[in-house]
Amino acid sequence: MSAHASHAPNRSGLWDYLTTVDHKKIAILYLIAGGIFFLAGGLEALLIRLQLMYPEIELVGAKTFNELITMHGTTMIFLAVMPIIFALMNAIVPLQIGARDVAFPFVNALGFWLFFFGGVLLNTSWFLGGAPDAGWTSYTTLALNQYSGIGVDFYVLGLQIAGLGTLIGGINFLVTIINMRAPGMTFMRMPMFTWSSFITSGLILFAFPAITVGLVLLMFDRLFGGNFFNPDAGGNVVIWEHLFWIFGHPEVYILILPAFGIISEVVSTFSRKRLFGYSSMVFATALIGFLGFMVWAHHMFTTGLGAIANTLFGLATMLIAVPTGIKIFNWLLTMWGGQIRFPTANLFAVGFIPTFTIGGMTGVMLAVPPADYQYHDSYFVVAHFHYVIVGGLVFGLFAGLYYWWPKMFGKMLNETIGKWNFWTFFIGFHLTFFPQHFLGLMGMPRRVFTYLKDQNLDMGNFISTIGAFGMTIGTILFLINVVVAAKSSKRAPADPWDGRSLEWAIPSPPPEYNFVQTPLVRGLDALWVEKMAGNKGMTPAEPIGDIHMPSPSFLPFLMSLGLFVAGYGFIYHNYVVVVIGLLLTLGCMFTRSVKDDPGYHIHEDELEEKGVKA
C-alpha cells in the first residue's frame, strides 16, 4: 500500500472545484452552471414576452426576436434543465444505491466541463456577430449559409461539444447503476429516481448520437461546402428533420422521466407511504422510454410523409398516454389515505400532477394527424410543450431541489419563502401558458415577432406577459431562498423529512466517501425497512477499513478547453487555432492514458463518524 499517497491532496476554493472528481461537487458545479444558463434563458423569455405584450411594437425587432427564441429554446433544453437534472442525478443516485462513487469519476468531471464550455461557446455568439436565429430545431434550409448568419455555426459547435459531455455522462450513470449497487440493492429495490435516471441515461446513449450526426452534417454543409441539405445539389432537408427528431423526441422523455422519478420520491415520502404500484411504475418508465423512440415523426406530420406513416406515428404517440396514465394514478393512489404533509417540495409535486396531465392531454390532441395540420406551428404547440416542460419538468426540479437541498448543502431552504416561491411561480405559469392554447386555436403562429391589433390576440398576449412576470418573481424568490439558506448557521439534520431511501442514512452533506461502511440493503425503501425494524441506521455490509478515493485532476478542464478553442477555429476558418485546440485535447488524453492514477486512501482513523452509521 505504500505505492501511493494515503492522504487527501490539499485543495482549496476554486482550484478544488476546477479539479474535483467528487460526484457531489460535480453536482454543485452542474447546479451553478445550469442555474446561470437558466437565468439567461429566462431573461430571453422575458424579452420575448415583452415584445409580444402589445400588438405591433418594436421593442427588440424581428432579427433580435429570432435570436431570442432560438437561444431561449436551445439554452433552456440543453444548457439549463438537462444540467440541473444531471446535478440531481450526480448528487443523489450514488447515495441511493449505496455506492461510494460513480463508475468513472474522471469521465464525470470531463462530462461537466464539456457541457460548460459548449454552453459558453454557444452564448458568446451574442457578442461575436449574432446569435443563432434558425429556431432551436435549426431546420434546414433556413439554417444554411444562404439564410442564416454565423450564429448557427456557434449552435452547431457549441451543441456538439456540450452533447459529447451529456453522452459520456449517460454512459457513466448506466455503468454506475449496473455495477456499483450495494449488496442487496437489487434492481427491483432501487428507488424510482434511480430507476428513472437509469432509463434516461439509456435514452441519452441512443438518442444523442443521432443529433451528433445531424450537427456534423450541418457543420459540413455550412463550413466545408457539403450538400446534405442543399436541394440544388441533390440534398434533402427532410433528413435533418428526421435526425433532429430521432434525437428530439427521446430528448423530451430524457427530460421528463427524471421529473417523474422526483415526484415519485417526494409524493411517497410526504404521504408516509411506500409508492403505490412500484413495479408498475418501473414497467411504465421502461415502456415510456421504449415508446419514446417510436414516435419522432409526430413532429413531422405536415412534412408530407403520407397518410400511412402519419397514422402509424399518430397511434404510436397515443400509446404513450397509457403508461403515463398509470403513473398519474399511482401517484394519486400513493397519496390516498396517506399522512400527507405539504412542505414546498410536496407543493411542487402535487402542483405537477394536474399541470402535467393537461400537457399530456394537449399532446394526445396533437397526435391526431388531421388535427395537427391545424395546430402545427401555432401557439397551441407552444402551450403544449410548456405545460409538459415547465409545468412538468421545472416543477419537478423545484420539488427535487427543495427536497434534496439539505442533503446537498447541509442547510434547509426556508419554508415561508418556499411557499411564496411556489405560489407566484405556479400562478404565473398558468397565466402565461393557459391563454396560449386559445391564441393558437385562434390562429396565432409561433415564432412571429408581432401581430396585428384587434384580431382577438391582444388580451391573451397581454395576460401571458403578466404571467411571465409572476414566474420571474418566483425564480427571484428561489434565489433569495438560496442566499438565506447559505447565510443561516443552522445545519440540516441527516434525515429532515423522515425519508425512506438510503441517501437519508448518512450525514448532510455527506462526507466525500459517502458511506463509512457499504450498507446492506434488505428491502425496497431500504432505510424505512430498518426504521420499521427499530434500527438506528443501516446494517453495514463490510467491516470498517481504509477507503480508496480517486485523485483530483485538472485534465478534464484542459481537455474541454482544447475543444472550446478548436471550436472557434472552425467557426472562423482558422485552422491553426483548430490544430492548437485539438493538440491540447489530444495531449491531455495522451497524458491521461500513459500516466496511471492509483488514487489515494482515506485511513480508517481519519473517517469522520467511525462506524456510527453505515
Add this chain to the structure above:
Amino acid sequence: MANHHAHAVLPDEPEKATLEGKNKVLGFWLFLGGETVLFGSLFATFIALRDQANGGPTSQSLFDMNLVAVATLLLLTSSMTSVMATLALHKKDLKKIQLWLTITVLLGLGFLALEIYEFVHYVNEGLKMSTSAFSSAFYTLVGFHGAHVAFGISWIILLQVSATKKGLTVVTAPKFYLACLYWHFIDVVWVFIFTVVYLMGMIGGKVG
C-alpha cells in the same frame, strides 16, 4: 492499484479482475452501442443520398473493385490478428500480444494508405466534398470510418509503447482488451460499408 505482486498472480481474464476493469468493459460496450447509432444515422443518410450525383461522377463510374477488395482483405485480416492478441491476453503472454498487435497496426496502416490514395484519386476525377449530395455523404461516411481506423491505430501504438514499461497488469489488461474490441467494431462497420457503399454502389443502377 499498481500492486507489485500483480505480475506473478495475474488472475484469469485479467481485464475483468477488478471493479475498474469490469466498469471499463461494460462502459465500452455501451459506448459501442452509441457508436452503432452514430454509424446507423450516417448509413441512413448515405442511402438516402447515394443517387444524388448532381451531374458529377457517380459511384458506378468511380468505384474500382480491386482496390476495395485489397483494402477489405487487409482490414479483415487485421481483425483476425487482433483476435489472436486477445487470445494471447488470456494466456497472459505479453510478447505474443505485442507481436499480434504490431501486425494489426501494420495492416491497419496499409488500409489507411489505400483509403487516402482512393480519396485523392476521386478528387482528381472531379469528386469533391462540394460536388453533390452523393459526394458529401460518401466522404462523410467513409471518412468517419477512416478517422476511426486512424484513431484505433494511434491508440494501439500508444498502448504498446506504454506496456513495454508497465507490463501486463490488471490495469493495462482492460486497455488491451478494449482496444481489440474497438478494432473489431471498426471492422464490422467496414463490412457494412463494403456492402452498402461499394457493392450496392457498383451494381445498383438508379433506384426509383
